[in-house]
Structures are given as structure tokens and as C-alpha cells.
Amino acid sequence: MxxxxxxxxxxxxxxxxxxxxxxxxxxxxxxxxxxxxxxxxxxxxxxxxxxxxxxxxxxxxxxxxxxxxxxxxxxxxxxxxxxxxxxxxxxxxxxxxxxxxxxxxxxxxxxxxxxxxxxxxxxxxxxxxxxxxxxxxxxxxxxxxxxxxxxxxxxxxxxxxxxxxxxxxQRRRSERALDEERLRIARELHDIVSHNLSLIAVKAGVAGHVAEADPREARAALKVIEETSRSALAEMRRTLGVLRTEGAPLGPVPDLDRLDLLAEEAHRAGVDVELTVHAVEGLAEGTQLTIYRIVQEAITNVVRHAAPTRCRVTVEADAPEIRIDITDEGPPPARRPAAHKLPGGHGLSGMRERAMMYGGSFEAGPRPEGGFAVSVRLPAEGNQ
Known part of the structure; x- marks a missing residue:
């Protein structure tokens, strides 16, 4: 209480x-x-x-x-x-x-x-x-x-x-939402792991083919295999115990370059998004995917609960942490409730699950001046 x-x-x-x-x-x-x-x-x-x-x-x-x-x-x-x-x-x-x-x-x-x-x-x-x-x-x-x-x-x-x-x-719904979110994360991780394993297989074949004729190229291929293996193992450790369902639709992994598409889709739904992205080179695919999904869920909540309105999305991915902030101005006065409550559904629990998976922090709640704010912090170490 x-x-x-x-x-x-x-x-x-x-x-x-x-x-x-x-x-x-x-x-x-x-x-x-x-x-x-x-x-x-x-x-x-x-x-x-x-x-x-x-x-x-x-x-x-x-x-x-x-x-x-x-x-x-x-x-x-x-x-x-x-x-x-x-x-x-x-x-x-x-x-x-x-x-x-x-x-x-x-x-x-x-x-x-x-x-x-x-x-x-x-x-x-x-x-x-x-x-x-x-x-x-x-x-x-x-x-x-x-x-x-x-x-x-x-x-x-x-x-x-x-x-x-x-x-x-409520506990049953929360557990069911958590299971569904873990399954979604597992399906997304499948894309990352399959991509990394494909790259490893190609580079291993190159190394085996040129090992005697061009040792330098073979060593470069082995270096790529080592880096790719470490990245894939790190992603698998983060989701240990999460199983992937059969028949899940597979596709390219969304990255930071596709955040503009989210802003365009939100604009068509009545939300004017001001997008600011400052990201260093070399962010892992899993990290970019996590940022993309968090922003996607937050914008979806804005469209569902506050449109038409204005929304500001800021992503700063640099050392020592990755900062994701999404704020909106709230619904227009004609449809503004007496007390702005937390959005319903499983969007917030999904964002929290993703942040916790990377050892980050998650905060969400109404703003004193009106509207809603979501703030996520992810450690940058190990994601470069």
C-alpha cells in the first residue's frame, strides 16, 4: 500500500x-x-x-x-x-x-x-x-x-x-508476460548467434584454405573467429536458460540505423518524435537490438496512451554507459485523465527485462510537469 x-x-x-x-x-x-x-x-x-x-x-x-x-x-x-x-x-x-x-x-x-x-x-x-x-x-x-x-x-x-x-x-499475468518476453528475446538472439556462427564458418574455411599459401590472411581470419566467438558467447551467457520456440519468424536484426523508421511510423500515428542519437562505432548487435527494442516499446506506449503529442528520444552510447531517455508531453487536455497512471500492458516489464539482462537500470513514471518518462542505463563495458 x-x-x-x-x-x-x-x-x-x-x-x-x-x-x-x-x-x-x-x-x-x-x-x-x-x-x-x-x-x-x-x-x-x-x-x-x-x-x-x-x-x-x-x-x-x-x-x-x-x-x-x-x-x-x-x-x-x-x-x-x-x-x-x-x-x-x-x-x-x-x-x-x-x-x-x-x-x-x-x-x-x-x-x-x-x-x-x-x-x-x-x-x-x-x-x-x-x-x-x-x-x-x-x-x-x-x-x-x-x-x-x-x-x-x-x-x-x-x-x-x-x-x-x-x-x-497479477502474478500469473506477470509470469506469463515474462515468459513471452524471454521467448521474444531468445528468437532475436537466434539471429545474432546464427549470424556469428555463419561468419565463423566462413572464416574457418578461409583460414583452412590459405593456411600454407598466405599465413597472414589465415591469422587475420583466426582473429575474426576469436572476436566473433567471444561476442557470441557473451550473448549466450546473458540469456542462459531462455529457450527459443520452434517456427519463430527470423529476419535481419534491427539496429540504431532503423530508429528513424520508428520515428516516421510514430509520426504517422500522431506522435511528433524528436530523435537524437550519439553512438560510437562498433556497438555489438545485441546491444543495438536492445536499444532498438526499448525505444520501440517506449514509443509504442506513447502512441497508445498519449497521442497526439510530442516525444523526445535521446540515445547516447559512449563510455562509460549507454543512456536511453524517452519523454513525452502527455495527452492533450481533452483526453488527459485526472491522474496520469503507468501505461498498461507488458511494455514496461519487457523493457525492464531487457535492461536487467545487460546488468543495467530501468526507471519509468509520470513527470512532474506532465507526460511520462522512461530512463534506461546500460553498462558500456563489454558491448564495444
Whole structure:
């Protein structure tokens, strides 16, 4: 839960705790129709019981079970002293959090203990100790308390179940998106590895053919084989454990030279892209592919969530790191939401996966001045 939302909820709990305490202090000072006080004990004891009923509610999110026990004990005491004039609202608030925050193995026994204690205290207080009601009336009040506490617990238990189901579904979607992204990366890596192996095979054939006639050319071919082998092995280590699906469409590997095509496609979709690329020579194909896919995913998100708008793409590939920054100005006012949220889909998780594969960093989020920003940093060492 976000810290800001937590603070709001704790503030609401504090307000409820103070209101319940003040209400029970008022109950302790009530008088009957004949002018005699309903509660005949010392006023300080009434205030103490009021504090024990209300104040624990302020910390019910931190210690739900302990708060339920404390509140239940105070309410039972108040019932026996004929103080309460409400159906155990504090116990209902505590029972809701117990069902919501505690696992069933603890929340169910807590409910099983709470209901008979609460209903028994109400019945005894109403019908035996201070018989303001007949047996039927006392049973009715106890039934109302049962309804309040049981209903609050049931609501919390239902909300907990729905949240758990939503969390499981989100995990399944995240795992499925991660698997799909890894498969896409594996298909792309196949192109790089197959290209490198083809080059190795050609150079090995050249070296074998001219080894005796032209040793210098043979050594040059072996040098190319060594460099190409190291590059291919580095790419394979980065994707160790990722398997390639059969029948995947193969094609040329996108590189930085094709970023202009992305900008043109985005322009046709309503996004004016300002593209700036500063790259040193000799970037590995895998690195160029990663940069291309990250920019592609980011621009796709801009088209999907903010078009028509303006977008700035900056790629700086030099020592000591590769910097990729994509920022947009957000959607026009006519279709701008109240709060700019993270784009949906799997684009962000795909970009994060690619950045993590190279040991880089990934950040994305709304900009204070409006729009959205994606920032990726990749280490340049080993990519040259």
C-alpha cells in the first residue's frame, strides 16, 4: 500500500478512535428519565473504560488481534456496568481488520471467541445485572451486536479473498508476460548467434584454405573467429536458460540505423518524435537490438496512451554507459485523465527485462510537469 494512502487510513482510524472515546464518555454521563444517572460508578472509571473502548481503534491496522482483544474486554466491562448505548461499533471495526489482515487460521478462532463473549456480556448486562430490558429485548440487543461484529468480520474476510485472488491473477499475468518476453528475446538472439556462427564458418574455411599459401590472411581470419566467438558467447551467457520456440519468424536484426523508421511510423500515428542519437562505432548487435527494442516499446506506449503529442528520444552510447531517455508531453487536455497512471500492458516489464539482462537500470513514471518518462542505463563495458 502506498505510504500516502496509509497515512490517510491511519488518520481516519484516529478520528474514529477519538469519536468512540468521546461517545462513551457521553454514555457514562447519561441520566435516566427520573434524573438519576444510568451509570452509577465513579466518573474516572467511566472515562477509563471509554478510552479502552475507543483509543485502541487508532492502531487496529498495526495490531488487529490485540486491538480486538482489548476492545472486546472493555466493551464487555461497559456492558456489565450498563454504559453502552450502541451495538459494539468498536468491536466491528476491529473484527473487520482481523479478517482482512490475519490468515484464516487466526481470524476464524478469533471470531468464534468474540461472538459468544460479546453477545453473552450484552445479554447479562441487559437482562441480569441491570435489567433495563426483558429477556426478549436483551436477546434482540445481543442479536444486533452479533450482526454488527459478524457482518464486519465477513466483509473483511470477503475483501481479503478478493485481494488474494487479484494478486494471484497479477502474478500469473506477470509470469506469463515474462515468459513471452524471454521467448521474444531468445528468437532475436537466434539471429545474432546464427549470424556469428555463419561468419565463423566462413572464416574457418578461409583460414583452412590459405593456411600454407598466405599465413597472414589465415591469422587475420583466426582473429575474426576469436572476436566473433567471444561476442557470441557473451550473448549466450546473458540469456542462459531462455529457450527459443520452434517456427519463430527470423529476419535481419534491427539496429540504431532503423530508429528513424520508428520515428516516421510514430509520426504517422500522431506522435511528433524528436530523435537524437550519439553512438560510437562498433556497438555489438545485441546491444543495438536492445536499444532498438526499448525505444520501440517506449514509443509504442506513447502512441497508445498519449497521442497526439510530442516525444523526445535521446540515445547516447559512449563510455562509460549507454543512456536511453524517452519523454513525452502527455495527452492533450481533452483526453488527459485526472491522474496520469503507468501505461498498461507488458511494455514496461519487457523493457525492464531487457535492461536487467545487460546488468543495467530501468526507471519509468509520470513527470512532474506532465507526460511520462522512461530512463534506461546500460553498462558500456563489454558491448564495444
Amino acid at each position: 502506498k505510504p500516502r494512502r496509509q497515512r490517510h487510513l491511519h488518520a481516519l482510524d484516529l478520528g474514529a478512535a477519538l469519536a468512540l472515546t468521546a461517545m462513551y464518555i457521553g454514555f457514562a454521563r447519561l441520566t435516566a428519565d427520573d434524573g438519576q444517572p444510568v451509570y452509577t460508578g465513579p466518573f474516572w472509571l467511566g472515562c477509563l473504560i471509554a478510552a479502552m473502548v475507543g483509543l485502541p481503534v487508532a492502531v487496529r491496522r498495526r495490531w488487529p488481534l490485540a486491538v480486538l482483544v482489548a476492545v472486546l474486554a472493555a466493551l464487555a466491562t461497559a456492558s456489565l456496568l450498563d454504559i453502552p448505548r450502541e451495538p459494539y461499533a468498536a468491536a466491528g471495526l476491529a473484527a473487520y481488520l482481523v479478517a482482512l489482515a490475519e490468515p484464516a487460521r487466526r481470524s476464524v478462532p478469533a471470531l468464534a471467541v468474540t461472538l459468544p463473549v460479546a453477545c453473552g456480556a450484552v445479554y447479562i448486562g441487559e437482562a441480569v445485572v441491570t435489567p433495563a430490558e426483558d429477556s426478549r429485548g436483551a436477546v434482540g440487543v445481543a442479536g444486533l451486536v452479533l450482526l454488527v461484529i459478524g457482518g464486519a468480520w465477513g466483509t473483511g474476510f470477503t475483501v481479503r479473498g478478493r485481494r488474494a485472488g487479484t494478486a494471484r491473477e
